[in-house]
Amino acid sequence: MPMPEWLRIRRGKHADQRDAALWSKCPMCGEVLYRRDLAANLFVCTKCAHHFRMSAYDRISMLIDGDFAEIGAEVTTGDPLAWVDKKTYPVKIAADREKSGINEGVVCGIGAIDGCEVALGVMDFHFRGGTMGTVVGERLTMLLEEARKRALPCIIFTASGGARMEEGMFALMQMAKTTAAVARFMGDGNFFVTVLTDPTTGGVSASFAFESDVIVAEPKAMIGFAGRRVIEQTIRQKLPDQFQRAEFLLEKGHIDMVVERHELKSTLTRLLRYAASGKKVRA
Amino acid sequence: MNPIVEREKGLLEVERRINDLRTANANQPVDMSAEIAALEQKYEELQRELFASLTPWEKVHMARHPERPTALDYISQFEAFDELHGDRHFRDDAAIVGGFAMLGGHAVMAIGQQRGRDTKENIKRNFGMVTPEGYRKVKRLAHTASRLGLPIVTFIDTKGADPGISSEEHAQSEAIAMCLYEFVEARVPIVATVIGEGGSGGALALGIADHVLMLEHSVYSVASAEGCAAILWSDATKAEEAATRLKLTAADLQRFGIIDEIVPEPLGGAHREPLAVVARVLEAVRRAVQRLSAGTPEALLEERYRKYRRIGAWGTGRRENNGTTP
Numbered sequence: 001m002p003m004p005e006w007l008r009i010r011r012g013k014h015a016d017q018r019d020a021a022l023w024s025k026c027p028m029c030g031e032v033l034y035r036r037d038l039a040a041n042l043f044v045c046t047k048c049a050h051h052f053r054m055s056a057y058d059r060i061s062m063l064i065d066g067d068f069a070e071i072g073a074e075v076t077t078g079d080p081l082a083w084v085d086k087k088t089y090p091v092k093i094a095a096d097r098e099k100s101g102i103n104e105g106v107v108c109g110i111g112a113i114d115g116c117e118v119a120l121g122v123m124d125f126h127f128r129g130g131t132m133g134t135v136v137g138e139r140l141t142m143l144l145e146e147a148r149k150r151a152l153p154c155i156i157f158t159a160s161g162g163a164r165m166e167e168g169m170f171a172l173m174q175m176a177k178t179t180a181a182v183a184r185f186m187g188d189g190n191f192f193v194t195v196l197t198d199p200t201t202g203g204v205s206a207s208f209a210f211e212s213d214v215i216v217a218e219p220k221a222m223i224g225f226a227g228r229r230v231i232e233q234t235i236r237q238k239l240p241d242q243f244q245r246a247e248f249l250l251e252k253g254h255i256d257m258v259v260e261r262h263e264l265k266s267t268l269t270r271l272l273r274y275a276a277s278g279k280k281v282r283a
Numbered sequence: 284m285n286p287i288v289e290r291e292k293g294l295l296e297v298e299r300r301i302n303d304l305r306t307a308n309a310n311q312p313v314d315m316s317a318e319i320a321a322l323e324q325k326y327e328e329l330q331r332e333l334f335a336s337l338t339p340w341e342k343v344h345m346a347r348h349p350e351r352p353t354a355l356d357y358i359s360q361f362e363a364f365d366e367l368h369g370d371r372h373f374r375d376d377a378a379i380v381g382g383f384a385m386l387g388g389h390a391v392m393a394i395g396q397q398r399g400r401d402t403k404e405n406i407k408r409n410f411g412m413v414t415p416e417g418y419r420k421v422k423r424l425a426h427t428a429s430r431l432g433l434p435i436v437t438f439i440d441t442k443g444a445d446p447g448i449s450s451e452e453h454a455q456s457e458a459i460a461m462c463l464y465e466f467v468e469a470r471v472p473i474v475a476t477v478i479g480e481g482g483s484g485g486a487l488a489l490g491i492a493d494h495v496l497m498l499e500h501s502v503y504s505v506a507s508a509e510g511c512a513a514i515l516w517s518d519a520t521k522a523e524e525a526a527t528r529l530k531l532t533a534a535d536l537q538r539f540g541i542i543d544e545i546v547p548e549p550l551g552g553a554h555r556e557p558l559a560v561v562a563r564v565l566e567a568v569r570r571a572v573q574r575l576s577a578g579t580p581e582a583l584l585e586e587r588y589r590k591y592r593r594i595g596a597w598g599t600g601r602r603e604n605n606g607t608t609p
Contacts, residue, residue, distance in 0.1 A: 074599045075597050075598075075599055076597060076598045076599065077597065077598070078595075078596035078597045078598050079596070080539070080596030081528065081529070081530050083528060084528065085515040085516050085521075085525075085528070086515070086516060134594075134595030134596050134597050135595075135597050137595060138595050138597055141592065163483070163484070163505050163506070164505075165505055165506050165511050165514065165515055165529070166515070167505075167596065168504070168505050168529050168530050168531070169503060169504065169505055169529075169530070169531070169536060169539065169541050170539070170541075170594065170595055170596050171505050172483065172484065172487055172504075172505040173487075173541060173591065173594040173595075174594075174595070175463060175484060175487055176463060176467065176487065176490075176491045176591045176594075177591045177592060177594060177595070179460070179463040179464055179467050179491075180467040180587070180588050180591050180592065181592075182464070183464055183467050183468050184588070187468075202484065203483075203484050203505075205456035205460075206444075206455070206456040206459040206460050206463075206484045206488075207459075207460050207463055207484075208460070209456065209460070210454070210456050210457040210460040210461075211460050211461075211463075211464055223456075224451050224455075224456065225444060225446075225450070225451065225455035225456040225459065225484070226444070226446035226447075226450070226451065226455070230446045230510075231446050231447065231448065231451065234446050234447060235447065235448060239448070243448070243451070244451060252452055252454070254454045254456075254457060
């Protein structure tokens with residue numbers, strides 16, 4: 001999979017550093033995989049088909065045809081509570097930037113998937129566990145507002161441990177803010193798809209993730225409101241492995257489809273084409 | 284044991300002695316009024332010492348006080364109330380109480396999170412932890428209110444949404460998300476009051492509002508102090524520090540522009556004078572509803588969108604935004 005020039009520039013030195021790690025071990029089957037083969041296979045284990053967590057830019061380059069015009073990249077993390085736990089919040093953010101190669105938990109922008117222009121937001125679990133602080137909320141809101149203005153469909157990939165505690169109530173209120181933006185976007189008759197990847201929990205699952213027209217999930221993705229540990233502590237017993245997995249949610253009727261990563265791009269393209277052939281009706 | 288309840292034990296002891304002395308004084312010739320006055324002064328001093336200023340951690344416990352007025356204590360003081368039940372799909376969740384009510388001569392839709400006042404009721408009410416069925420009831424009532432043009436009045440008092448197997452099987456996330464969606468779109472004034480503990484997304488499901496009130500000693504937080512300590516410090520004993528750092532008090536949240544108004548409580552907390560507190564809250568709610576009812580639904584929705592649109596704290600090349608932008 002060739003990397004577009006703009007992406008190579010944006011990822012800068014971090015991508016090179018990460019690529020220096022030549023081998024990855026599959027957390028499911030233990031197979032040791034050559035990193036380049038793994039990337040060529042869309043970060044799906046060649047032995048057991050385990051779907052690795054993907055970085056935001058890897059996802060974008062997997063889906064987007066050519067250029068990707070980023071939205072909200074200039075919005076960066078504040079520290080409204082002057083937060084300190086074992087470390088200060090700015091120190092944690094700096095470490096996450098270094099580790100993930102991105103500057104916040106979501107990358108948003110406009111691009112085309114197989115010729116269909118789309119507003120795309122991709123969360124990245126490698127940055128603060130994909131938690132939603134005000135930057136994530138603000139960027140997604142900017143994305144939805146731009147999509148509404150241009151009457152584009154919107155796809156958001158979720159990967160999140162929930163609201164970002166280091167920003168306190170400012171983080172919780174992003175659930176309200178993104179929901180308000182989704183409601184306006186959808187109210188104009190625009191098409192909204194969410195793709196839930198491992199894991200999607202807490203304040204993200206309880207807001208825009210479950211507000212879309214079509215909810216797609218990746219195989220075995222952990223999806224739920226309460227974390228597994230919290231439930232296990234509450235009921236004082238172990239949960240079965242398939243509990244809160246994508247397949248379990250499909251069976252229960254919470255999501256529309258479970259799609260393997262190799263089929264994801266073609267599936268999303270078909271969905272975008274179905275929606276594009278309709279005549280929009282405002283709510 | 285709740286440390287606020289512990290503190291009250293000593294005070295109750297002094298209170299009992301004052302009453303004993305008063306009874307004795309009435310029944311015998313020896314004048315003990317000087318002793319009574321001294322004890323009463325002592326009582327006042329103790330009360331001020333114990334309750335005049337509460338730390339965030341103490342407020343967490345005040346918010347959870349077993350005798351603190353609950354949603355039904357407020358709702359029962361409306362001029363009229365007719366409860367509506369069920370989610371129309373599966374079950375009636377007793378952790379949500381809602382229905383038509385009269386306030387200041389006008390009809391409203393009142394919805395509250397109801398915890399129990401004793402163990403038996405707590406089991407029935409699931410300790411105020413709402414299940415998806417409860418949130419679907421909230422959504423349904425809010426939708427009816429929006430269609431009929433009735434203001435929505437909510438009372439928030441929950442540790443958080445129910446974290447059980449059944450709740451996950453019944454799509455807790457979707458149920459909360461749909462409440463948020465209904466509240467951002469409702470074409471009527473919404474006034475929310477945090478009366479006890481406002482815990483996370485489970486509280487926010489009733490919390491998107493044009494005017495948000497908080498009782499002075501209630502708390503409102505992205506996560507419980509205990510949960511936050513366990514995750515960020517990997518140490519549950521850091522809950523007190525987490526409570527301080529989370530900035531979960533009414534004063535902090537008003538400063539941040541996340542809530543709009545604080546309703547004062549008597550010394551020692553709302554449960555010391557429950558009826559007065561309930562009346563004060565209902566009057567503040569009535570005033571807010573009246574003010575918000577003056578405009579058009581379009582203006583109301585636009586203002587609500589702007590209000591949530593600007594909440595955040597971020598930096599850009601051009602500006603630094605800590606708190607809310609104008």
